[in-house]
Amino acid sequence: MRVGFIGMGNMGRLLVTALVRAGALRPDEVIIHSRTAEKRRRVAESLPGVQQAYSGTDLVRRCDAVFLCVKPGDTGAVLAEIAPYITRDHLLVVINNTVTLAMLEERTPARVAKVIPSVVQTVARGASLLIFGERCTHGDRALLVRLMGAISRPHVIAEADVRAASDLTSCGPAFLSCAFQALAEAACRRAPGLPREVAEAMVRETARATCELMEQTGYSFADTMQRVSTPGGVTAAGLAAMRERVGGLWDQVLAATAAHEAVKREQLDL
Ligand SMILES: NC(=O)C1=CN([C@@H]2O[C@H](COP(=O)(O)OP(=O)(O)OC[C@H]3O[C@@H](n4cnc5c(N)ncnc54)[C@H](O)[C@@H]3O)[C@@H](O)[C@H]2O)C=CC1
Numbered sequence: 363m364r365v366g367f368i369g370m371g372n373m374g375r376l377l378v379t380a381l382v383r384a385g386a387l388r389p390d391e392v393i394i395h396s397r398t399a400e401k402r403r404r405v406a407e408s409l410p411g412v413q414q415a416y417s418g419t420d421l422v423r424r425c426d427a428v429f430l431c432v433k434p435g436d437t438g439a440v441l442a443e444i445a446p447y448i449t450r451d452h453l454l455v456v457i458n459n460t461v462t463l464a465m466l467e468e469r470t471p472a473r474v475a476k477v478i479p480s481v482v483q484t485v486a487r488g489a490s491l492l493i494f495g496e497r498c499t500h501g502d503r504a505l506l507v508r509l510m511g512a513i514s515r516p517h518v519i520a521e522a523d524v525r526a527a528s529d530l531t532s533c534g535p536a537f538l539s540c541a542f543q544a545l546a547e548a549a550c551r552r553a554p555g556l557p558r559e560v561a562e563a564m565v566r567e568t569a570r571a572t573c574e575l576m577e578q579t580g581y582s583f584a585d586t587m588q589r590v591s592t593p594g595g596v597t598a599a600g601l602a603a604m605r606e607r608v609g610g611l612w613d614q615v616l617a618a619t620a621a622h623e624a625v626k627r628e629q630l631d632l
C-alpha cells in the first residue's frame with residue numbers, strides 16, 4: 363500500500379507526520395509532493411524513509427491512495443495535472459468540504475472519499491470526519507477508519523452534514539479559542555491584579571478538566587451546568603446572562619461558515 367499526499371502546508375504536513383509517528387503508515391509507504399520543493403524536502407528530512415515525488419503525476423503513478431491536501435481553490439489546478447493519470451484503482455481523498463465528492467467523481471474514475479481532519483490531530487487527539495463516495499469499497503472504508511483512528515476519533519457522516527459538523531471539529535479549536543480568550547479577557551478587566559497569561563491558563567486547565575470530568579462520569583453538558591449551579595448561586599446568574607446571547611451567536615457563526623463555503627464552491631474551477 364502506497365499513500366500519497368499532495369500539498370505540504372499545515373494539514374498535509376500534520377497528517378503525514380501524525381500518521382507516521384502513530385505507526386499507522388510506515389515511512390516507506392508514504393510519498394509526498396508539494397508545489398514548493400523546500401516544503402516537501404523539510405517533511406522528508408523530518409521523517410526518514412518518506413519518499414518525495416517530483417510532480418503530482420509522478421506521485422499518482424506510484425500511489426494507491428492520494429490525499430489532496432491543497433486549498434479548495436487549488437484543487438482545479440491539481441486535478442488538471444493528475445486527472446489523466448487517475449484510474450479506478452485509485453482512492454482519491456479530499457480534505458475540505460468545499461470540493462464535493464460529486465465533483466471528484468465527475469472528473470475522475472477514482473473511488474473518492476472525504477476526510478476532514480483537525481489541527482488537534484497534531485497531538486493525535488480530537489474528532490475527524492469521514493465521508494465515503496458510492497464507489498468506495500469495504501477496503502477503502504477500513505483503510506481510512508484505520509488511518510484516522512490512529513490519530514483521532516473518526517466519525518462517518520453524510521456529506522450533507524459536513525459543514526456544520528466540521529464547524530465543531532475542524533473550525534472548533536479556533537472557535538473555542540475565541541470564546542475562551544474572551545472569557546479570560548473579561549476576567550482580567552474585572553480583576554486588574556490577574557495577569558492575562560494566568561487567566562488564560564486557568565481557562566485552559568478548566569476546559570481540559572471539564573472535558574475529562576464529562577468523559578469519566580458520563581455527564582452531559584446539561585448535567586455539568588446543573589452540577590456547578592448551586593441553587594440561588596452565582597453560576598445560575600451567569601448562565602442566565604449567557605443564554606440570552608449564546609444560542610443566537612452560534613447560529614450566526616455557523617451561518618457565516620456556510621455562506622462563505624457556498625460562495626467559494628461557486629468560484630471553484632472544477
Ligand atoms: N487548517 C486546518 O485546521 C484545516 C484545514 N483543512 C483543509 O486542508 C486544506 C489545506 O489547508 P492548509 O494546510 O491549512 O493550507 P496551506 O496553505 O497551509 O497548504 C496548502 C499547500 O498546498 C500546496 N499546493 C498548492 N497547490 C499545489 C499544487 N498544484 N501541487 C502541489 N502542492 C500544492 C501549497 O504550496 C501549500 O503548501 C484546505 O483545503 C483546508 O480547507 C481541513 C481541516 C482543518
Ligand SMILES: O=C(O)[C@@H]1CCC=N1
Pocket residue numbers: 532533
Ligand atoms: O479555515 C478553513 O477554511 C479550514 C477548514 C477548516 C479549518 N480550517
